[in-house]
Amino acid sequence: MDVYGSLGIRPLINAVGTVTRLGGSLMPPEVLRAMAAASEQYVDLNELHIAAGRRIAELLGVEAAYVSSGAAGGLAVAAAACIAGSDPEKIRRLPEGDGLKTEFVIQRSHRTGWEQALRVGGARMVEVAPTAEALRGGIGPRTAAVMYFMAYSKADSVPLPEAVQIAHEGGVRIVVDAAAELPPMSNLTAFLKAGADLVIFSGGKGLRGPQASGLVLGRRDLIEACRLNGNPNSGIGRPMKVGKEEIAGVVAAVERFVRLDHDAERRRWEAQVDHLVEVVYGLPGVRAERVLDRTGQIPVARIASDRMESKAIAEQLRTGEPRIEVSASPDGVAVNPHMLREGDEKVIARRLREILK
Incomplete structure (x- = not known):
């Protein structure tokens, strides 16, 4: 056909x-079979999200995992999780963040069009110079998190371990975008081991899962907040639907990747x-x-x-x-x-x- x-x-x-404009990647047979099988039955989507996240976390040896609608969708729900947490009233308010900690501190060298996904989730970007002093000074009473894009980590940039230390000393989280950072496989855990609170990967790039999927890894409380802010719940992530087929496909892609x-x-x-x-x-x-x-x-x-x-x-x-x-x-x-x-x-x-x- x-x-x-x-x-x-x-x-x-x-x-x-693995660029999005060309379709990312081609899915291997294991992923296609999982998606086809998932399409033949109904399932409670929240139950599937929880079970799939548990399975992926076990496979990777991380605390928790969530399947998002691409890495960009992962950025949006990660922002919402850092701002609103699991509070139903705050979740309903987004993207309006009056009275909430909505600021995401970002180094000038990390500015990118991808950050728009964070703003969709309610974030307001605070740009600082790419120095430890500036990063530390950018954290204030309305800071929700520090944002770090691994694609720009080799530019004029504060190294990730130092950025983690600065964020945590300032009492805020650090979110790492690692959408296209596979291979190596070790990156699935390396940024978390460095201290990141949430790390986001594309599901349809190096993992070769469904193109419209992403993977958010990290702290259990923040991952649960991602789920509550995401589809099928009535949060900011409701339009960023991840279907049962994509969720099953990502699980199969991770299973394949760890044994590849x-x-x-x-x-x-x-x-x-x-x-x-x-x-x-x-x-x-x-x-x-x-x-x-x-x-x-x-x-x-x-x-x-x-x-x-x-x-x-x-x-x-x-x-x-x-x-x-x-x-x-x-x-x-x-x-x-x-x-x-x-x-x-x-x-x-x-x-x-x-x-x-």
């Missing part, structure tokens, strides 16, 4: 990574990158090398030409057959194997050779 062709659009090979041979995954990525570099290496004016992605966890093939700008290479890949999406920068096009299927690297290498020869 050609679902996309019937709508008049072309599917593509995703050599960018991550070393074998890494070897496959390395082999794909080696093939890409080997096929185009030596072409006139072409430079090809292996580098690492932003996280330092995934090998990437970076390819540049003296005769063609990177944007032009990417455009030819995008408009050709098959359609291929890559990242482009002044340094070259980057082919990320994280979401490639076996054999995709050969197709991409062939197209690159045709374009660059």
Whole structure:
């Protein structure tokens, strides 16, 4: 069944990574089977949320877990949990936060469009300079939490352990967005071990669960508050519905992830990158090398030409057959194997050779 062709659009090979605009990831058979089975029966959704959270927490060895509607939905309910807690009256008031502690202190280097999800949950952002002194000074009587985005932790930024210490000394929580920080698997617990109160992951990126799912891990009281502020309850998260199918899919994705041979995954990525570099290496004016992605966890093939700008290479890949999406920068096009299927690297290498020869 050609679902996309019937709508008049072309599917593509995703050599960018787990980005939402390209659909995040492809779900493995275990996840698809769990979602299909969940779709065949009714269930009390609150009971399912509690049971799924308990199962995920056991698998990961964390205190508690909650399945959200994507990492952005996780940010919204996490904000609500820090502001309103489990108090029904406060939950009903959000996003109006008059009289409540609504401020989320954030370093200037961590400002991002993703923080809008926090504001949906009732948060008011308080920007400070990326120094320990400024972070400490930003905490006041209306502070609910410190917000920390791991994607910007390598920028001019207070390190997470120090930010945790400052937040807790100031009597507030610290919430960590780690949406795209898998692999490595150890990150599922590393930020909590560093002292974070809540950590949010995408369910549809490295975990390869449903694209419209997320995972919130952390303190039991705050996780329960996330649930009470979320669907199917009448809180700020009511529109951010996580269906029974998505919840079952996330449980299956976590079960798969904890038993996955991550070393074998890494070897496959390395082999794909080696093939890409080997096929185009030596072409006139072409430079090809292996580098690492932003996280330092995934090998990437970076390819540049003296005769063609990177944007032009990417455009030819995008408009050709098959359609291929890559990242482009002044340094070259980057082919990320994280979401490639076996054999995709050969197709991409062939197209690159045709374009660059």
